[in-house]
Amino acid sequence: MQDKRRRRFILDRIYARWIGSIFTVIGVIGFFVQDLFGILHLHTAHNVFHLLIGITGIAASVLPGWALRYTQISGIAYLLLGILGFFVPELFGLMHLALSDNIVHLVFGALGTYIGFVLNTNQLVIQKKTA
Template identity: 45%
Template sequence: MAVRRFAALSGFVFLLLWALGFFTSHLFGLFHLNVTHNVIHLVFGVLGLLAASQDGYAYRYSQVLGIVFIILAVLGFFVKNLFGLLTFGLSDNVLHFIIGAVGLYFGFVLVESPSPSRYSKPV
């Protein structure tokens, strides 16, 4: 259940970032935002909310989120501007790494056993 809450919460936050991206190009003066960032935020926001409907989807969403954002973080430390599409600053890289690490935790480390249903027989 925690992985589904994570998917829903991260989906909501990504959609909030997507909306804020229309009003500013630097969130809190630290994080770069542009059209490419907005598309990424929209995609992960919608997918997060959809994935929150089932455990399996939420785990897969968390795994993909973790892998993609760790790749973005590592890439950002070596490349400051990716083909003019994404601009990476230190604060962006740190945030991407944190998001990726949390996604990997929920996707791979936190494995919850299914809760018993009221129809299951005790053993």
């Protein structure tokens, strides 16, 4: 039982650290490069958003309770942003969301919600059965 809980905590931390690191790097690079890999189109608002999300993820990865919360909240936020980007590509004038941005957000969102909610639910079911 303790092993499953430890794995759960490790997955939350890995997600928070990797997603945080990826978005921090993208946020920094975005100030110097407008088109990342010819797919992602970055600008100042996008970069600031990526830096905030990235630094928050890295910080959350070192705190047990925060890693799970970050994984859950960012997963939902990325899913919503990915879906919203298909309907409001200019995101209320704040930033432009292209198809590639929407796909990236949906992938990270699906991963975050799976790790944060589905694996967490499985752990709770296992705990109740053994209790």
